Amino acid sequence: MNRTILVYLLLVSMGCYGQPFKFTVTNPSAYKRTNELVVISRAEIDKHMIAGESFSFVDENNNAIVTQLDDLDKNGKWDEACFLYSFQANQTVKFTISNKSIDDAASLAHVRLRKKISDTAFGDDLVRDTMPLHNPPTDFSKQPLPLYLTEGPAWENDKVAFRLYFDTRNDKDIFGKTEPALVMDTIGTNTNNSYHKLSHWGMDVLHAGNSLGAGSLAFKVKGIDSVIRLGGGKVLSEVYEKSADGPLRAVFRITYLFEIKERKATIIDEISIWGGQYFYESKVSASGLPEGTELQIGMADFYDNTSGHFTINKASVLYSYGKQSENQDNLGMAIIVPARSFTSIDSLPREIVNVKLEYVHKIYDSYIIGQAISDDSPATYRFYTGWEKSDKQFSSKKGFTSYIAEQTRNFSAPVIVKWY
Numbered sequence: 001m002n003r004t005i006l007v008y009l010l011l012v013s014m015g016c017y018g019q020p021f022k023f024t025v026t027n028p029s030a031y032k033r034t035n036e037l038v039v040i041s042r043a044e045i046d047k048h049m050i051a052g053e054s055f056s057f058v059d060e061n062n063n064a065i066v067t068q069l070d071d072l073d074k075n076g077k078w079d080e081a082c083f084l085y086s087f088q089a090n091q092t093v094k095f096t097i098s099n100k101s102i103d104d105a106a107s108l109a110h111v112r113l114r115k116k117i118s119d120t121a122f123g124d125d126l127v128r129d130t131m132p133l134h135n136p137p138t139d140f141s142k143q144p145l146p147l148y149l150t151e152g153p154a155w156e157n158d159k160v161a162f163r164l165y166f167d168t169r170n171d172k173d174i175f176g177k178t179e180p181a182l183v184m185d186t187i188g189t190n191t192n193n194s195y196h197k198l199s200h201w202g203m204d205v206l207h208a209g210n211s212l213g214a215g216s217l218a219f220k221v222k223g224i225d226s227v228i229r230l231g232g233g234k235v236l237s238e239v240y241e242k243s244a245d246g247p248l249r250a251v252f253r254i255t256y257l258f259e260i261k262e263r264k265a266t267i268i269d270e271i272s273i274w275g276g277q278y279f280y281e282s283k284v285s286a287s288g289l290p291e292g293t294e295l296q297i298g299m300a301d302f303y304d305n306t307s308g309h310f311t312i313n314k315a316s317v318l319y320s321y322g323k324q325s326e327n328q329d330n331l332g333m334a335i336i337v338p339a340r341s342f343t344s345i346d347s348l349p350r351e352i353v354n355v356k357l358e359y360v361h362k363i364y365d366s367y368i369i370g371q372a373i374s375d376d377s378p379a380t381y382r383f384y385t386g387w388e389k390s391d392k393q394f395s396s397k398k399g400f401t402s403y404i405a406e407q408t409r410n411f412s413a414p415v416i417v418k419w420y
Contacts, residue, residue: 028085029413035276039082060094066105070244108275111155111250131238135167152182170231171213176205176387205325211365213300215383220294232361236261249274285378295373298366313412316342318369321397332386332400343370
């Protein structure tokens with residue numbers, strides 16, 4: 001059972017031995033960080049105090065900090081404590097641990113998977129579910145509602161939302177937002193309200209087709225010319241599991257049993273999103289991949305856009321920008337990976353669709369960034385999106401790329417936690 005504890009600090013309490021337990025968090029970057037996620041493991045806290053099941057943090061100005069405690073391995077005890085904090089450039093902030101808590105806080109992140117229970121309704125949010133083997137894309141001409149709400153898992157924060165097609169496409173998509181509301185519990189429940197049209201909350205802004213959508217996964221294998229999509233008939237099993245669900249961050253994982261080059265590999269895609277950001281973060285681990293396999297992370301290439309690539313400090317970036325949204329206005333997308341694991345940049349050709357789009361395993365219309373991956377070396381990336389209706393800074397290419405460059409510098413210099 002997910003054990004998330006919401007807390008609000010009133011006073012700084014003393015530690016188990018009569019002294020407050022203190023630590024600092026330093027932003028080593030020359031750029032400010034807004035709503036930075038700070039994560040501290042239980043193992044680290046246990047080195048300094050006996051961690052209970054209800055505690056939280058307060059900063060050096062006695063400001064209350066909402067803290068989330070997540071039981072990620074589902075053993076009945078929390079594994080990580082996290083909070084959001086905004087840092088100035090090169091700032092160091094002192095924190096202490098308190099045992100004061102309350103039971104309510106505004107929700108800034110959410111993940112859900114709901115399955116159809118009738119022709120007109122979806123069931124409750126699922127913690128775990130196995131996708132039907134080779135589940136086909138929804139044929140809306142034959143059924144008004146898909147098997148899953150918005151065709152699969154959806155994750156969101158107050159800035160943006162994403163979804164995964166829980167079928168043979170295994171593609172990711174973007175919902176742009178025009179207001180800071182969590183909406184994915186209701187979007188798609190009413191067939192009279194299409195999320196493909198602009199509404200008061202926003203809309204589905206990306207055309208995915210047979211592309212790699214919004215950070216979907218594929219592989220490049222030695223001896224095979226084409227890029228292999230993580231999807232289609234070679235997926236022998238696909239399991240969704242929710243790990244954490246707000247109020248600050250949401251975490252879930254998709255575990256695949258995937259046949260690749262006549263062998264079976266296990267792929268785990270753990271996705272996180274937290275409040276105040278225009279990205280999600282993915283950690284991809286694998287076992288059983290052929291030696292020398294590269295992870296390929298992609299994004300759609302439709303309509304009018306230009307792409308580019310740059311490396312800043314310890315991170316490499318692939319981006320695109322232009323009038324490529326389904327609202328026919330400006331949309332930027334970017335993928336940031338660690339420079340040490342970056343391998344390549346590629347693109348796949350435009351698909352010629354004469355009458356009606358047919359979903360196929362072959363990948364078209366995509367920009368791709370490559371990353372090294374192996375049994376011993378998981379891959380990490382962030383997928384960003386910036387829709388001009390969400391924020392004015394995304395109404396120009398310069399505004400979007402400047403934002404991505406600043407994010408890249410901060411990605412290269414993570415915050416530093418020190419105990420004293």
